[in-house]
Amino acid sequence: xSDDRRATVPPTNPSDPFGQIGEELVAETDEGPQELQDxxxxxxxxxxxxxxxxxxxxxxxxxxxxxxxxxxxxxETMIINMGPQHPSxxxxxxxxxxxEGETVLRSKPVVGYLHTGMxxxxxxxxxxxGATNVTRMDYLAPLHNELVWSxxxxxLIGTEVPQRATWIRMLMxxxxxMSSHVMWMATNGMDLxxxxxxxxxxxxxxxxxxxxxxxxxxxxNHDYIRPGGVAADLPDGWEDDVMSIVDTIxxxxxxxxxxxxxxxxxxxxxxGVGIIGPDLAIAMAATGPILRASGVPWDLxxxxxxxxxxxxxxxxxxGTVGDTxxxxxxxxxxxxxxCKIVRQCVERMPLGDYRVQDKKVTPPPRARIDESMExxxxxFKIFTRGFEVPEGxxxxxxxxPRGELGCYLVSDxxxxxxxxxxxxxxxxxxxxxxxxxxxxxxxxxxxxxxxVDPVMGEVDR
Amino acid sequence: xxxxxxxxxxxxxxxxxxxxxxxxxxAGLTDIPATESCGQEVLFPRLSEYLETxxxxxxxxxxxxxxxxxxDYLRHHGRPLPTGVEPERFEIVVNLLAITDVRRVRIRVxxxxxxxxxxxxxxxxxxxxxxxxxxFDLFGISFDHHxxxxxxxxxxxxxxxxxxxxxxxxxxxxxxxxxxxxx
Amino acid sequence: xxLEDLSHNFLTGTLEExxxxxxxxxxxxxxxxxxxxxxEMMAAGAADFDLARYGMEVFRASPRQADLxxxxxxxxxxxxxxxxxxxxxxxxxxxxxxMGVCAxxxxxxxxxxxxxxxxxxxxxxxxxxxxxxxxxxxMHAILTLHEQIRTGELTxxxxxxxxxxxxxxxxxxxxxxxxxxPAPVHLGTPR
Numbered sequence: 001x002s003d004d005r006r007a008t009v010p011p012t013n014p015s016d017p018f019g020q021i022g023e024e025l026v027a028e029t030d031e032g033p034q035e036l037q038d039x040x041x042x043x044x045x046x047x048x049x050x051x052x053x054x055x056x057x058x059x060x061x062x063x064x065x066x067x068x069x070x071x072x073x074x075x076e077t078m079i080i081n082m083g084p085q086h087p088s089x090x091x092x093x094x095x096x097x098x099x100e101g102e103t104v105l106r107s108k109p110v111v112g113y114l115h116t117g118m119x120x121x122x123x124x125x126x127x128x129x130g131a132t133n134v135t136r137m138d139y140l141a142p143l144h145n146e147l148v149w150s151x152x153x154x155x156l157i158g159t160e161v162p163q164r165a166t167w168i169r170m171l172m173x174x175x176x177x178m179s180s181h182v183m184w185m186a187t188n189g190m191d192l193x194x195x196x197x198x199x200x201x202x203x204x205x206x207x208x209x210x211x212x213x214x215x216x217x218x219x220x221n222h223d224y225i226r227p228g229g230v231a232a233d234l235p236d237g238w239e240d241d242v243m244s245i246v247d248t249i250x251x252x253x254x255x256x257x258x259x260x261x262x263x264x265x266x267x268x269x270x271x272g273v274g275i276i277g278p279d280l281a282i283a284m285a286a287t288g289p290i291l292r293a294s295g296v297p298w299d300l301x302x303x304x305x306x307x308x309x310x311x312x313x314x315x316x317x318x319g320t321v322g323d324t325x326x327x328x329x330x331x332x333x334x335x336x337x338x339c340k341i342v343r344q345c346v347e348r349m350p351l352g353d354y355r356v357q358d359k360k361v362t363p364p365p366r367a368r369i370d371e372s373m374e375x376x377x378x379x380f381k382i383f384t385r386g387f388e389v390p391e392g393x394x395x396x397x398x399x400x401p402r403g404e405l406g407c408y409l410v411s412d413x414x415x416x417x418x419x420x421x422x423x424x425x426x427x428x429x430x431x432x433x434x435x436x437x438x439x440x441x442x443x444x445x446x447x448x449x450x451x452v453d454p455v456m457g458e459v460d461r
Numbered sequence: 462x463x464x465x466x467x468x469x470x471x472x473x474x475x476x477x478x479x480x481x482x483x484x485x486x487x488a489g490l491t492d493i494p495a496t497e498s499c500g501q502e503v504l505f506p507r508l509s510e511y512l513e514t515x516x517x518x519x520x521x522x523x524x525x526x527x528x529x530x531x532x533d534y535l536r537h538h539g540r541p542l543p544t545g546v547e548p549e550r551f552e553i554v555v556n557l558l559a560i561t562d563v564r565r566v567r568i569r570v571x572x573x574x575x576x577x578x579x580x581x582x583x584x585x586x587x588x589x590x591x592x593x594x595x596x597f598d599l600f601g602i603s604f605d606h607h608x609x610x611x612x613x614x615x616x617x618x619x620x621x622x623x624x625x626x627x628x629x630x631x632x633x634x635x636x637x638x639x640x641x642x643x644x
Numbered sequence: 645x646x647l648e649d650l651s652h653n654f655l656t657g658t659l660e661e662x663x664x665x666x667x668x669x670x671x672x673x674x675x676x677x678x679x680x681x682x683x684e685m686m687a688a689g690a691a692d693f694d695l696a697r698y699g700m701e702v703f704r705a706s707p708r709q710a711d712l713x714x715x716x717x718x719x720x721x722x723x724x725x726x727x728x729x730x731x732x733x734x735x736x737x738x739x740x741x742x743m744g745v746c747a748x749x750x751x752x753x754x755x756x757x758x759x760x761x762x763x764x765x766x767x768x769x770x771x772x773x774x775x776x777x778x779x780x781x782x783m784h785a786i787l788t789l790h791e792q793i794r795t796g797e798l799t800x801x802x803x804x805x806x807x808x809x810x811x812x813x814x815x816x817x818x819x820x821x822x823x824x825x826p827a828p829v830h831l832g833t834p835r
Contacts, residue, residue: 056609084723085730087675087705091682092723112614113723114679117631117757119599120624132752139680155499183683186690202690209687220680220776282524282560285588296560303563391541394499395528395556395567406528408554412537423528423556431591457679460614460720615757616722623756631756 053434055079055098055106077105082445084113090187090449091456095433097445104437104445109430114460122420126386127153130417132223134407137422138458139220140183143169143176144400145422145458146225151306152396152409153227156389159361163308164352165229170307171242171345172215172224173398174338178249179208180401181331181338184453185256188328191450192269197256204252211241228362229355242346246339253335261329270325274436274448277322284435285428288403289334290452293319293326300399312344324451331453334401360387386415395423402426402453424458489517494543503567505546511570512580515555518566519585523557526586527565530554531572531596535626550574551602555582572602581607599624660798667711667737668793670699671786674710676730678717681744681776685716688779698786707733712789713766714782718746719759731766739793741785742768745775 083094092113098106122133134149135142147169154161161169182204189197209219214235216222224231260266276286278294291298299316301309317333319326355362363382364375381387391413397406403425410419429452436448493514494505506514515526532552534540542548549571557566572579581604582589593604594613601622604610612619621628677685689695689703704710707730719727731740742762745751748771750760762768769792772785 054608084726085676087703092678112612112616113720113726114718115614115720115722115757116718116753117623117755118753120630120757121753121755124630136680139683198686199691202687203692206687206690206692219778220683283587285525285527285586287525287527298560392498393554395501395565397527404527406556408528408530408556410532412540418537419532421528421530421532421554423530427591427595428588431588619721629756630754632754633760635754 053106053438055096055108055434090454093430093449093454093456093459095445095449097437097442099442102441104440104442107434107437107445109433111427111430111456111459114456116457116461118461119420119422122417124416126415127227127389127417128382128386130420131226132221134420134422135221135223136457137424137461138400138402138405138426138455140180140455141176141401142221143173143225144398144405146223147173148396148398148405148407148422150225150227151398152394152407153389155394155396156392156409156411157227157361158390159228159356159358161229161356162353163350165354165356166307167345167349168230168234168354169225170309170312171342171349172212172230173307174341174345175208175211175242175245177401178335178338178342179205181335182208182249184331184401188450189260191446192266194260194266197260200252200256204249207245207248211238211245214238214241226355228358229353231355233354239346242342246342246346250336250339253332257332261332267325269443269447270328270451271323272321273324273440273444274451275321275323276432276436280435281322281432284432286403286432288399288401288425288429289327289330290403290429290432292317293330294322295320300397300404304397306398312341314341324447327451388413388415389417397423400425402455402458403429405458422458422461424461426454426456427459430454430459489521494545496543498567501565501567503569505543505569505571508570508572508579511553511568512582514568515557515582515585518557518568522562523559523566525558525560526555526582526589527558528554528556529582529589529592529596531600531602531624533600533624533626547571551577551600553579553596553602577602578605579603580605583607598622601625663798664794664796668790671712671739671789672702672704672710673700673712673714674707674730674734675703675705676713676715676727678715678719678723679746681716681747684776684779685714685743685782688782693779693783695783695786698790700786707731708735710734711737712739712741714741714743715747715762715766716743718751718753719762719765720757721759724759724765727762728765739769739789740766741770741772741789743772743782743785744777745773748773751775
């Protein structure tokens with residue numbers, strides 16, 4: 001690795017922006033002539049920055065129409081605002097685009113329109129209530145948020161969760177991954193003007209959501225996975241419900257495969273659009289389907305297994321080119337892999353407790369409150385004051401449908417977290433947008449943003 | 462300011478990870494205090510050593526900077542730190558990930574309140590642009606040579622840094638319609 | 645001139661009923677989904693809970709073409725001026741449904757970042773509680789709105805002038821502006 005990373009750049013000659021004229025790349029600076037680094041030595045990350053895909057302008061920039069000349073020069077670029085209220089951006093995302101005609105040159109994603117202060121709110125809520133707060137971050141995969149929160153708290157407490165609770169968590173989070181990817185296919189289809197995909201996608205999602213409602217009580221934002229286990233056991237007859245889901249969805253996925261994958265318009269709109277290479281993806285800290293579509297076989301479920309993922313059999317889907325089409329294919333096949341995992345969960349679900357039998361952490365069953373004074377006191381304490389967590393700090397990560405979802409938790413020994421920070425995958429993945437959008441048309445921008453799959457709840461927290 | 466507490470207790474065990482496995486020794490950083498927290502290796506470089514520590518770790522194979530966040534320890538000065546580390550008000554916490562070696566390492570840098578300026582690691586890891594902007598927005602920690610250090614989550618004209626411990630939550634008292642007034 | 649000059653009489657009675665029927669049968673919502681409630685709003689527009697039977701499946705992106713703004717989700721401080729901007733661009737007659745507890749009162753987020761109720765910014769006709777509300781709850785809110793349109797005044801005006809003008813710099817409502825009373829939600833099928 002060359003140490004000459006801070007090589008100075010010569011004054012820009014408009015006809016030769018990269019300074020490649022002449023045999024030796026030498027720049028005249030105040031400190032004398034400096035030799036420039038060879039082009040091939042520049043890392044992908046630096047190239048993206050140099051090529052100028054990042055629009056560094058203040059967000060409050062307002063162009064007065066009176067400032068614009070009527071005579072528009074041919075080489076003048078426009079700065080157009082897309083969002084925050086726009087039918088095609090996923091949630092309240094605002095992008096400032098520098099356009100030359102309809103080609104996007106530089107761009108700047110502006111976020112913060114959904115900032116909820118969840119990390120500050122978490123410091124006011126107890127560890128029992130914390131799951132209600134974090135579950136609303138990534139609202140398409142709420143169980144993953146709850147899972148990473150519970151894993152972090154359990155790491156600090158040092159408890160071990162019973163086998164059945166682990167497998168229930170795995171079952172529910174894989175179903176959630178399926179519903180999130182199906183939802184992505186629906187909204188992606190709509191962004192690419194396939195309204196029927198939107199309707200079909202929600203039909204599948206409803207099947208999974210009604211199972212969630214039966215088990216957890218809510219269709220979304222469940223507060224089901226809590227520190228110590230899960231809130232309630234699976235209902236009677238759950239095997240039939242789940243098997244009916246995993247028996248129907250693969251055949252429907254084949255239908256959508258036929259509808260979209262082979263279709264010429266879909267392929268034209270997605271193949272070769274928004275290519276990101278593995279070096280740039282890693283430099284930008286992109287994880288999840290974006291990284292896997294670029295060819296890096298990194299999946300936390302396989303590489304750093306949590307729950308019981310090392311005991312189930314599934315494949316990690318990896319793409320080749322890293323374009324929008326690959327990201328679509330990765331997500332479509334991840335739905336199929338999740339079906340496989342769910343099937344194994346149904347076959348191998350162990351019997352036992354669904355939450356750890358530690359009286360300080362887990363509330364007693366409701367019936368016992370009538371019989372035992374101690375149970376009543378524990379219930380009261382857990383739901384008013386909560387339990388104390390020993391001092392320490394931990395970073396836990398799981399593989400959410402969008403990438404690596406991490407929770408950094410600092411405890412000072414009290415009943416409320418001292419600091420909770422969530423490493424939201426969409427927040428980091430949005431940094432890949434400027435290099436992805438550069439050079440494409442606005443219509444490609446819609447397809448690319450949709451394929452990056454940002455969920456603004458976790459971007460802004 | 463509380464005394465520096467040596468690493469004791471279940472949360473931080475010094476040298477619990479065998480020496481040959483420690484990422485710090487791989488990167489040649491043997492003189493930086495290191496502990497273990499819940500099975501994860503944590504390094505405590507000084508603010509002056511921060512940039513070279515991250516550079517050394519990057520060259521040793523930590524290709525991805527997974528997370529960068531800040532913590533305000535105003536209310537918790539007496540936290541366990543290894544010997545030789547002076548506690549300050551702020552901490553920058555950087556989590557690195559090695560994809561080929563499949564390992565993680567955490568770096569915690571103490572940042573004083575009066576002079577909260579930290580060198581940016583944007584040139585090493587461009588993926589930290591948004592994370593450093595968030596730390597600036599919510600905590601007020603500036604990053605030297607960051608390409609675009611502006612607010613990212615709060616409106617641009619917002620005053621104050623919300624996640625600091627001396628910034629209140631902003632809770633308004635809940636008003637109920639037609640409720641009897643206070644007696 | 646215009647409709648507000650005509651007093652109710654037997655000549656215009658049926659005409660008013662016709663206009664109100666037309667208005668409530670094709671309320672076109674503006675896309676204003678913000679957070680989790682937006683997903684339930686999309687689900688309400690999708691196959692299982694069909695909004696098309698009320699004539700509402702066309703979510704118009706442009707506020708100029710929309711009648712109804714369903715504020716679905718939490719409104720942050722940065723988003724508040726945008727919300728007001730979109731509301732101002734809608735043409736009369738326009739209605740607002742505040743969907744979810746975050747839009748109605750700030751919900752579980754009583755902190756610096758969230759506006760404690762979207763009625764601080766725009767006048768609201770119907771509040772739909774829930775976190776997030778079921779698509780069925782949203783449909784009940786929509787049907788309540790239809791009842792309001794059916795039984796309400798044809799030329800309803802809120803406060804003084806066209807809508808209320810809120811001075812965001814001082815965050816105070818002009819004197820004499822009265823918030824519209826919230827519609828009581830009747831349990832059971834609307835009549």
